[in-house]
Amino acid sequence: MVVSPKITKIEVTTFEHQLENVGKDYNTFNTVYEKGGALTQRGTVLQIHTDMGITGEYPGVGGPALAQIQHASEYLIGKDALEREKIYQDLKRGLRHWDMTGIGPIDICLWDIAGKLFDAPLYRLLGGTRKPLPAYASTLHGDENGGLSTPEQFADFAEQCYEMGYKSFKIHGWGLGGQRIQREIDNVLNMGQRVGDRMNLLIDPACEYENFAQALAVGRACDEANFFWYEDPYKDGGVSQFAHKKLRQMIKTPILQTEHIRFLEQHVDFIVAESTDYVRAGAHEDGGITGTMKIAAATEGFGLDVELHGPGPVHRHIMSSIRNTNFFELGLVHPLVKSTRSPFYGGGYNDDLDGIDSDGNVFAPEGPGIGVPLDWDWINAHKVDGGILAEA
């Protein structure tokens, strides 16, 4: 018998939570360490209910995605929850005027439904193998508050991470390109001297350097310090194919672009333009598991590796199901900040600094679907908004 769970209801629950010992830096977009500081984190859980009594749930919905889910909710009612490909294609057209980040949580919920229906974790549905996933410690941005405020403090933290089991470490620096680019260069060179003989070193300026010349200067330092990759250096926003092809011609360090372009077609265009070495993709940004698997396969077809953006159980499942990838991004971490995440997952799931085993690895969850229970007591205790977006 062919099973066909029909979507009956789209529901959201928005919560707020205070993160401790963090604040904002000079540009208000970077979260950084600040002793005694507090930031309100807001998030939304999406639930897609079906007529078979199975509900897909995903807690990683941000504001712009929520607006798009609202826009798409009427369309989803009555659809077969297993027809992910049709829904992906329809939503890609329906949301084409926006950044399309609404598609990711919807697609992930549909995969969660499938996993619960067939009583299998997602990596099993994807044909994967549960295996060690090497994690890198991905830092909070550098701060001016005595946490990660000097190259020495960054290197001390890298050594701490190495002692914990991490084999790889990623700097998110201070930015302030024009005035302080030398500090970024010093950080790269010092890191190479202190831990370069035993850790894979990565740096992500998160598009904060002012111009191409500064991107090139730090890239040349990465060459000297033998960095593993150099990611999104400057204020083109990470999207210029011409500039990054040029940068690749001028430095030796592999670059990682495509975090800030969307979906399969733009990724393939970027690869064909010879504008990146490693290929960035993410289930939030690139159309969920369906979209990310397409990019992973396209990348494999070019003989290249895909690197998933950010942590979470969904990326653990995807990473367990593809060959051409290297690292799990565990972050954002800091020596003096306990967590930068709201604790909506139960079941002991952990993407904080101590979430690795002694060899620096993480593993995919083993429960059905996403495979990690949501802590609904916590979510409801922190609920500030929500309701039904559409219903049959």
Ligand SMILES: [Mg+2]
């Ligand atoms: Mg990045």
